[in-house]
Amino acid sequence: MASQPEGFNFEQMHGKQRVRVARVWKNKEGRHFFVEWNVNISLLSDCVNAYVHDDNSDIVATDTMKNTVYVKAKECSEQVSVEEFAILLAKHFTSFYHQVTHAIINIVEKPWERVYIDGQPHEHGFKLGSEKHTAEVILKKSGVIQLTSGVEGLALLKTTKSGFEGYIRDQYTALPETRERMLATEVTASWRYAYESLSSVPQKPQFFTDRYLDVKKDLVDTFYGPPKEGVYSPSVQNTLYLMAKSVLNRFPDISSIKLKMPNIHFLPVNLKNKDNQTIVKFADDVYLPTDEPHGSIQASLSRFWSKM
Incomplete structure (x- = not known):
């Protein structure tokens, strides 16, 4: 554990904001399912040396965080909720990197809705709705979780x-x-x-x-x-x-x-x-x-x- 700067109480976090990702799933009958998410990531980690000693060896690059969003979206072969995806990301960051003690994931889902034509649901057509589905996951390395959902x-x-x-x-x-x-x-x-x-x-x-x-x-x-x-x-x-x-x-x-x-x-x-x-x-x-x-x-x- 890196020591605190001498004579100071120092707190820090870093992350990647406004990572936009869209995901399409297709079932066996040919129907498409679609989501668009705006993902915000914040990590609490043991990387004090990057701030006070010019040593970046404990930093998870924010570009890596961005890429992780796309990789994990690809790995979701089955449709997942915005809360499930937030938990998946938080689990990855807290388990994959020993430096990371907490992961805070905020996601806003854009309100794409299936189109109905002549009263029938379209197989692959969507229109933009109004209110947005939100989710926040705060996960500690120990597995303690705080899960919040919402609407905007x-x-x-x-x-x-x-x-x-x-x-x-x-x-x-x-x-x-x-x-x-x-x-x-x-x-x-x-x-x-x-x-x-x-x-x-x-x-x-x-x-x-x-x-x-x-x-x-x-x-x-x-x-x-x-x-x-x-x-x-x-x-x-x-x-x-x-x-x-x-x-x-x-x-x-x-x-x-x-x-x-x-x-x-x-x-x-x-x-x-x-x-x-x-x-x-x-x-x-x-x-x-x-x-x-x-x-x-x-x-x-x-x-x-x-x-x-």
Whole structure:
């Protein structure tokens, strides 16, 4: 173990960012499966000498890290989830290099979706969707793991069943209270799994892809409520809490969840001038969309035993 620089406490890591890789799998029936990933790698390793003694003999080159992404993607002969690929990379770096003590792998999956033509799934056609699937793996050489999945850019909107009343009013308050407004947000969510070692991580193929789809559906269903009557939202804060609680109640292997839900505003349009007070009178029908400035609401919910 390289010594610390004399008189200092020194911490360091290095890695490769924004490694883009696409992978195509083909089954026996000729159907193609496609993913595109943006991979970020950070390694904690015993290479202090490179910083303080001009000795690079313990460094894993970042170009090697980049190449490793492509090699490991090639070695995945069967379709894998973004979480499985992150674990695969982390295992390689912590086991192959004795200097590496921790590997941190962050991956964002671009939302390519299969195209449907005349109601039929296309064998090899894909289109770009909206929200992105994210994953983070922090793995120690000992096998201790921290696994987090998430979604970015999940845009949700409902045109009624939302209000905002009873908040603090003072000399700077201009916002009118209402029980009827549009509610729109772009959800960023991340949830941490309770698995603490590599041996405890489920080995079922596509387990985490299925779980991602189930969690996303649960978030969406809670936001909207039943298809006919919906559900009333007294605030973004309350809706966020109910979404987080629903996920923890439904999935016992998720120990905590963080949600960020900006309040994207659709402002009522009331047009008037000094001669005419009702050029256009708002009747819950015409809005001015604006996302700057917007409200920022975020919170996390965890079980008492969770190590957030």
